[in-house]
Amino acid sequence: MINLFLHPRAPYPDEISETASHVHEVAASTGDTMLLNPMMLGFYLLVLGSFIGFELITKVPPTLHTPLMSGSNAISGISIVGALLAMVLPPGSDLAKWLALSAVMLATINVVGGFMVTDRMLQMFNRKGK
Amino acid sequence: MDNIINFGYLIAITFFVMGIKKLGRVKTAKQGNTLAAWGMFFAVVLTVVNMDIVTWDQVIGFAFVGAAIGIYASRTVAMTGMPQLVALFNGFGGLASALVAVSYFFQNFSNPASAIVDLGGSGSMIVVFITILIGAVTLTGSYIAFAKLDGRMNGSPIVFKGQHFLNAVIFVLILGFIIMTSSGSYPVDSTNLYIFIGLTLILGIAITIPIGGADMPVVIALLNSYSGMAASAAGFILLMDGNIGGTILIVSGALVGASGLILTNIMCVAMNRSLFSVMLGGFGQEGGTASAGGEQIQYKPVGSEESAMIFEAAEKVVIVPGYGMAVAQAQHNVRELMEELEKKGVNVQFAIHPVAGRMPGHMNVLLAEANVPYEKLIEMDDINPQFPETDVVLVIGANDVVNPGAQTDPNSPIAGMPVLEVWKSKTVIVNKRGRGVGYAGIENELFGKDNTLMLFGDGKQMIIELTNELKEL
Numbered sequence: 304m305i306n307l308f309l310h311p312r313a314p315y316p317d318e319i320s321e322t323a324s325h326v327h328e329v330a331a332s333t334g335d336t337m338l339l340n341p342m343m344l345g346f347y348l349l350v351l352g353s354f355i356g357f358e359l360i361t362k363v364p365p366t367l368h369t370p371l372m373s374g375s376n377a378i379s380g381i382s383i384v385g386a387l388l389a390m391v392l393p394p395g396s397d398l399a400k401w402l403a404l405s406a407v408m409l410a411t412i413n414v415v416g417g418f419m420v421t422d423r424m425l426q427m428f429n430r431k432g433k
Numbered sequence: 434m435d436n437i438i439n440f441g442y443l444i445a446i447t448f449f450v451m452g453i454k455k456l457g458r459v460k461t462a463k464q465g466n467t468l469a470a471w472g473m474f475f476a477v478v479l480t481v482v483n484m485d486i487v488t489w490d491q492v493i494g495f496a497f498v499g500a501a502i503g504i505y506a507s508r509t510v511a512m513t514g515m516p517q518l519v520a521l522f523n524g525f526g527g528l529a530s531a532l533v534a535v536s537y538f539f540q541n542f543s544n545p546a547s548a549i550v551d552l553g554g555s556g557s558m559i560v561v562f563i564t565i566l567i568g569a570v571t572l573t574g575s576y577i578a579f580a581k582l583d584g585r586m587n588g589s590p591i592v593f594k595g596q597h598f599l600n601a602v603i604f605v606l607i608l609g610f611i612i613m614t615s616s617g618s619y620p621v622d623s624t625n626l627y628i629f630i631g632l633t634l635i636l637g638i639a640i641t642i643p644i645g646g647a648d649m650p651v652v653i654a655l656l657n658s659y660s661g662m663a664a665s666a667a668g669f670i671l672l673m674d675g676n677i678g679g680t681i682l683i684v685s686g687a688l689v690g691a692s693g694l695i696l697t698n699i700m701c702v703a704m705n706r707s708l709f710s711v712m713l714g715g716f717g718q719e720g721g722t723a724s725a726g727g728e729q730i731q732y733k734p735v736g737s738e739e740s741a742m743i744f745e746a747a748e749k750v751v752i753v754p755g756y757g758m759a760v761a762q763a764q765h766n767v768r769e770l771m772e773e774l775e776k777k778g779v780n781v782q783f784a785i786h787p788v789a790g791r792m793p794g795h796m797n798v799l800l801a802e803a804n805v806p807y808e809k810l811i812e813m814d815d816i817n818p819q820f821p822e823t824d825v826v827l828v829i830g831a832n833d834v835v836n837p838g839a840q841t842d843p844n845s846p847i848a849g850m851p852v853l854e855v856w857k858s859k860t861v862i863v864n865k866r867g868r869g870v871g872y873a874g875i876e877n878e879l880f881g882k883d884n885t886l887m888l889f890g891d892g893k894q895m896i897i898e899l900t901n902e903l904k905e906l
Contacts (some may be wrong), residue, residue, distance in 0.1 A: 304464045314694040341672045342560075345683050345738050349665055350799050352684040355450060356691025366775055368696060368794030373519050374466045375692050378449055379526045379660040381473065383687040385479045385501045385533040385667045389540070390492060391484045402457025406532035412506070413526040415783050418470040420507035420518060425463040427443040427512075427801040 370424045375418025384408035435677065438468025441479040442681040447474025449685055453692065459807065512802040514760050516792040520579040520653060523660045528883040530663035531630075537670050538626060557673045558615040562786060564666035566607060566633045567768045571659040573637030578652050582791055588646035597713065600639050606633050646756075647833060649791040651673065651711045658693025663685045696793050703787035703813075707841075730881035735796055735888055737895060740862055741902035745887075747824035747860075749780045751816065753853055754796050755789050757830010766801040767829065770900045771805065773866030778904070782809050784816040784826075784853050786834035812863035813853055823858035830864065830892050836877045861885040864895050 352422070363371055386406035445821050449472045510518045576596045580586035608631050614621045644652050668682025701708050744750065752771070758764060771781045785804065797810055806899025811819075820826070828835055832851075838845040839852045855861050856879055863880060865887065879885055888895055 305815055314583075322490050332636070335698045339678075341675070345669045345672050345679065348668075348680055348683040349687050349816055351693040352665075353688030356688040357452070357695060359450065359688070360692040360695040364459065364460060365463055365785060365794055365812055366797040366801075366810060367457060367701075369515060369519075369792060369798045370652065370794070371453075371692065372793060373515075373522070373687045374456050374469060374518060374697060375453060376522050376526065376660060378453070378469055378473070378685050379523075379657075379664045379689040380529070381475075382526065382530040382533055382664045382667050383475065383680050384476055384745065385664075385671055385682055386529060386536075386676050387477070387480045387484065387492070388671055388676055389536045394541045397527065399536045402532045402536035402539065404491055406529045406536065407492060408495040408499035409525045409532065410529035411496045412503040413522050414473055414503070414530060415500045416507045416518075416657075417522050418466060418473070418502030419504060420510065420515075421466045422463065422470075423507060424512075424515075424798055424801070425466055427804075428807060429463055430461060 365430070370421050370428070373417055373424070374421040377414055377421060380410045380413035382416060383407060383414055386410050435764065438479055438483050438543055439551025439677050439680075442476060442677065445472040445476040445479070446681055446684050448475065449688060453688060453691060461628055463544065467704065472903060479756065480678060489658065509738040511671070511762075512764075512799055513762055514583075515580050515798055516649065516653060516790070516795060517582045519792060520575045520582060520656065522578065522776035523653075523656045524572045524575030526660040527568045527656075527663045528634050529568075530563050530660075530667040532571065533667045534561045534568065534670055535626070535630070537561060537674065539599060539623075557670070558621070559611060560615065560669040560673060561667060562611045562629065563575040564663060565637075567659055567666050569633035569642070570637035571656055571663050574652075574659070575637075575656050575665060578656060581650060589640040596643060598635070598640075603632055603636050603639060605747055612755070625642025637745060640844040643713070644711065646707075646791065648704075648711050648786070649790045650793050650795070651697055653695035653792040654693055655708075656693075658690050661689025661691075661693055661867060665690060672888055675873055683768045697882070700788055700793055703851065704847075706842060706853065711804065730876060730878065732880055732887045733885065735862065735886035737888065737898035738902050740886070740899055741906060742858055743825055743860055743862065744774060744779065744827075744899070745871065745906050747779055749782075749823050749825050749826065750774055750825045750856070751784050751811075751858070752781050753784045753789075753818070753826060753828045753831050753835060753855060754787075754788075754800070755829065755834060756791060756795075757832075757864075759790055759830070761830060761866075761892040761894075762830065763896050764799040764805075766900065767895040768800070768803040768805050770793040770896050770903070771809075773900050773903045777906075781816055781821075782811050782816065783790070784813065784855075785810050785815055786853055788833070789831060813851060817854050820854050821858040824860065826858045826861045828855060828861065828863040830866070832865075832877055837882075839881055840892075841878075855879065856882050862888050864888045864890070864892055868892060 308354055341417035360371070389406065435619060452465045452469030452472060452691060455461035506518060522548060561576050577586070605627070610632070614625070619787050630749050641652065663686070665683045666685030668679040668686060670679070671682060672679030697708060701711065752767065754767065759768065783800060785796050797807065800810060801807060833847055835853050835855045837852070839847045839850040840850060861879065861882070861884055863885060867889070875886045
């Protein structure tokens with residue numbers, strides 16, 4: 304069993320000690336429960352995700368290189384999720400909020416623009432198939 | 434609730450994977466893009482549903498502005514401007530990831546306890562800085578690429594003495610900063626953060642300016658990969674902050690990062706150059722002087738009328754488009770020429786070099802826009818054996834990709850680069866704007882060959898003239 308996410312958000316500083324002890328408690332009380340370090344989980348995802356990416360892209364015809372690039376570029380706009388989640392953090396700094404809001408806007412440009420322009424390109428590719 | 438969200442993210446990731454898979458085949462590509470877009474929509478909705486934000490109006494407002502800009506840009510961009518747009522979008526993606534990192538930094542910094550709260554050791558600080566590094570390099574690197582592609586900046590490489598040393602110093606400083614701060618031996622306040630951001634922004638500029646126009650396909654593919662890596666890095670921040678949303682960022686970013694690297698590799702192989710040598714840049718600087726010592730090439734100019742007659746007598750014609758066709762925006766006129774030739778019973782095909790143009794697949798997009806069926810676009814390896822039985826090859830604004838020197842002259846800067854062997858055909862007609870050298874800055878002995886004729890003039894203008902002459906025959 305992997306007991307990973309003890310908190311849906313970052314604990315506030317005054318919660319830290321409590322958090323730490325909680326972690327230990329969980330680990331101790333369950334005994335056989337393994338606590339996977341989040342960074343380790345991240346590496347698992349990164350490495351396996353990269354392998355999937357490599358496998359998917361090999362053998363793509365050159366005709367599709369540009370749409371593939373702009374389409375995958377739109378997917379990299381997934382940082383919009385990160386930007387949104389950064390908005391939920393405890394209100395501490397106005398600067399942090401505005402930065403997150405700007406990130407929401409930029410990522411939206413990336414996502415919306417990327418998918419739409421890819422669609423426009425692929426429309427042209429399909430057109431003369433008929 | 435958390436389990437539902439987690440499961441939802443997994444579904445969104447599945448959509449991305451299937452979307453990218455379908456994007457790899459012509460028949461399913463459009464469907465794949467739509468699928469990926471739905472995955473993104475799903476991921477955003479899930480995130481929003483699970484959040485309790487006070488400032489909804491602001492989030493919606495900013496997202497609305499972003500969507501409007503995205504829609505406008507994607508609708509209005511000309512297909513010839515596609516490399517610039519892709520570069521620009523890359524930059525926005527990288528900046529978004531970097532801003533998420535900086536926002537997290539200040540969020541935690543504003544607390545008296547200062548350092549980032551983490552469950553995973555000092556790692557949190559490292560991932561914040563690494564995200565800023567990748568994001569900032571993507572941003573300024575993409576902007577320089579955009580400026581070069583858009584003609585706002587000279588496309589030729591900018592090199593100076595001690596450049597590599599300077600870049601190395603910047604890189605070492607950045608690395609040292611990350612190591613010292615995350616090990617706790619160096620205090621992190623906002624001043625230090627700004628210095629770090631400044632250094633990473635400069636690094637992005639420094640590594641992109643020495644790269645010349647002809648190497649742009651590599652750079653664009655690489656920056657695409659970086660924007661994915663930046664998203665992955667931002668995912669690590671979320672994850673270490675105890676937020677499950679990080680998983681989808683890491684996986685999606687890894688997919689994009691890996692696919693970008695594969696494209697980068699394909700482009701490098703097509704130029705017979707290592708990624709390392711592209712990144713070092715300055716390509717073509719020494720090349721111009723190296724081959725200038727050779728004998729003067731004698732051109733045999735030809736007019737559009739005579740060209741038309743040669744075309745009419747042909748049975749098999751191969752058209753080789755290059756960046757010059759994109760610059761002249763001649764793709765529609767090229768299609769008209771193709772139709773006119775086909776009316777006269779001539780078999781017309783297009784030979785596409787992998788690095789023709791300024792981004793991977795550039796020529797394919799332009800010709801698709803002009804309604805040229807993609808079955809007519811033949812890859813280099815398939816078309817090369819066909820040149821001996823080809824009557825006429827028309828080269829439009831391509832130079833280095835048809836340079837026989839790559840095979841015959843071991844001292845040529847492009848020696849060993851796979852090229853289209855157009856000189857093996859019966860006649861080659863080369864349309865060129867002027868008598869200048871190609872982007873690699875080297876003489877092209879193709880232009881002096883016995884069976885080569887030079888059709889000087891603006892690409893669009895000459896193709897129109899050629900088509901009209903053909904109609905009159």
